[in-house]
Amino acid sequence: MTDPVGSNVREALKAFVERVERLREEQKELANDVADVYREAKGGGFDVRALKTVIRLRTQDAAERREQEAVVETYMQALGMT
Amino acid sequence: MTDPVGSNVREALKAFVERVERLREEQKELANDVADVYREAKGGGFDVRALKTVIRLRTQDAAERREQEAVVETYMQALGMT
Amino acid sequence: MTDPVGSNVREALKAFVERVERLREEQKELANDVADVYREAKGGGFDVRALKTVIRLRTQDAAERREQEAVVETYMQALGMT
Amino acid sequence: MTDPVGSNVREALKAFVERVERLREEQKELANDVADVYREAKGGGFDVRALKTVIRLRTQDAAERREQEAVVETYMQALGMT
DNA sequence: TAGGGCTACTTCCATC
DNA sequence: GATGGAAGTAGCCCTA
Helix, strand or coil: CCCCCCHHHHHHHHHHHHHHHHHHHHHHHHHHHHHHHHHHHHHCCCCHHHHHHHHHHHHCCHHHHHHHHHHHHHHHHHCCCC | CCCCCCHHHHHHHHHHHHHHHHHHHHHHHHHHHHHHHHHHHHHCCCCHHHHHHHHHHHHCCHHHHHHHHHHHHHHHHHCCCC | CCCCCCHHHHHHHHHHHHHHHHHHHHHHHHHHHHHHHHHHHHHCCCCHHHHHHHHHHHHCCHHHHHHHHHHHHHHHHHCCCC | CCCCCCHHHHHHHHHHHHHHHHHHHHHHHHHHHHHHHHHHHHHCCCCHHHHHHHHHHHHCCHHHHHHHHHHHHHHHHHCCCC
16 A cells, blocks of 8 residues: 555545546536527527526526616616616 | 517527526536535545646646646746746 | 757746736736725625626627617516516 | 715716726736737747746745645546556 | 635636 | 636635
8 A cells, every 4th residue: 555545545536536527528518508599599580698698687586686777777877878 | 469579489588598597407406516526525635626627637638738738847947946 | 058948938938927927916906906996885885796787888888788688678578577 | 866876976986987997997908918928929939828827836836836736646646647 | 803615706718 | 709617716704
């Protein structure tokens, strides 16, 4: 056992690395799927940027979102960004 | 049909949004899984930052990686970072 | 001249590195300044998140921004996010 | 004073926004300067990616950097990435 | 109050 | 050039 990383530890290391790599692979597949959906939506005439905005807004609580938007609106009016 | 978005289009919109949201949900779960693995590894005494570095390096081609490292090493020696 | 990096090249390398580091330093100072402003604004009762949103929106062309917002609004209504 | 944002507050708001925008402008100029340096370096035959790596490593303490690299090396050997 | 995780933000990189 | 993902950083909150 002169190895700086004993075989049990080595096995644990390999296991961690492989688990992460497997998960990364699945993440990449999902990212491709998402890109496919947007490509389809674009092909169907939708504005992808607006779609992304809507989807982002949906992740926020509705009440909180309206509150944020109200504050932003107030600031914009105060700055003459009408 | 005074609606600016007709019902067929509306249905298509909902379908796209829901598909993306489902995929995003799965992505989030995978991200949590990855975080869990790193947490476990940390608990097992591994250096998470080094782990991430190793996993990143594994995605590179071995020959290319060694080439990069050689150049970096050369520059570091030239700068006295020995 | 057995050095893999000749002295002229070495000097050029050092010069590039130092120029970048100087610029990075200035960037960091500016980032601190920005953080200070937001801290002040927060202390003055402003909503920092909304402030950031407003400042981001100001970088967009006003007409384009309104166009985007109109599309987003249309999608949100179609999805019942009223 | 029926304005939701009183004039003093409005002035404060404008001041904050303008300060941030000015700082952002300076940051952008610095980013351009950095890009210029790398462009020059590339023109002089340097490997920009390796340069960036070296500059990043220089921000770390030398001892800490060597420690990190040793751990990474150990993990790589344990994984057979020799 | 110093640390330590957590979240959000920003920057960077790799990919198309 | 644009996009998405990852890494690093900073600020926040809580705990000890």
